[in-house]
Amino acid sequence: MLAAFAATTRHIRLTTAVVVLSTVGPVRLTRQFGTLDQIAHGRAEITVGRGVFGMPRQVYDPWIAKGLLVGSPQQVIDGIMAHREVLGADRFVGQLDPGLPEDLADGSLELCLTEVLPVIETETRAPRDRETETES
Incomplete structure (x- = not known):
């Protein structure tokens, strides 16, 4: 991935x-x-x-679910940008559930590659990088 x-x-x-x-x-x-x-x-x-x-699975799953970024591509984008703004976070963990059927996993990965990552890359790029790209 x-x-x-x-x-x-x-x-x-x-x-x-x-x-x-x-x-x-x-x-x-x-x-x-x-x-x-x-x-x-x-x-x-x-x-x-x-x-x-040391955290049992029945405790870990609900705990981690509170911070998951799931939903439509726009909801995921909004969540990442909100985390970045509020927490100053510049790293996010992307994970696909290994239990997902292959067609759902492929579809999720495709949405991430084609709709989420291009927006995040543009929005998080340093201002000087954006200026250089528009000048070229």
Whole structure:
């Protein structure tokens, strides 16, 4: 998913959620991340952890749901921009539920790539980047 975002954007920094080191091979992870960072022209960041998380699933799911950005593309855009304005956040975690049917997951990814990310990239670009682009 991050590779698709990297290939379709130029300014958005890309990062992973926590990659649990005990569940992936370090060589494979390094190769995959290196490839992603090349596609992203240095905009990719990785977050690694050892996998200790003391919150039970029945507590975690409702807790995380409060902060989810879901809905129409415009609702997701509005949510991201509100988080950015209120919290000064410049990173957001995108996640597709692995239990989604493939057609729904593909449709969600397509909406994100074609409708959400282009707006977020334009709106979050530094003013000097916008001026340079309009002059070209």
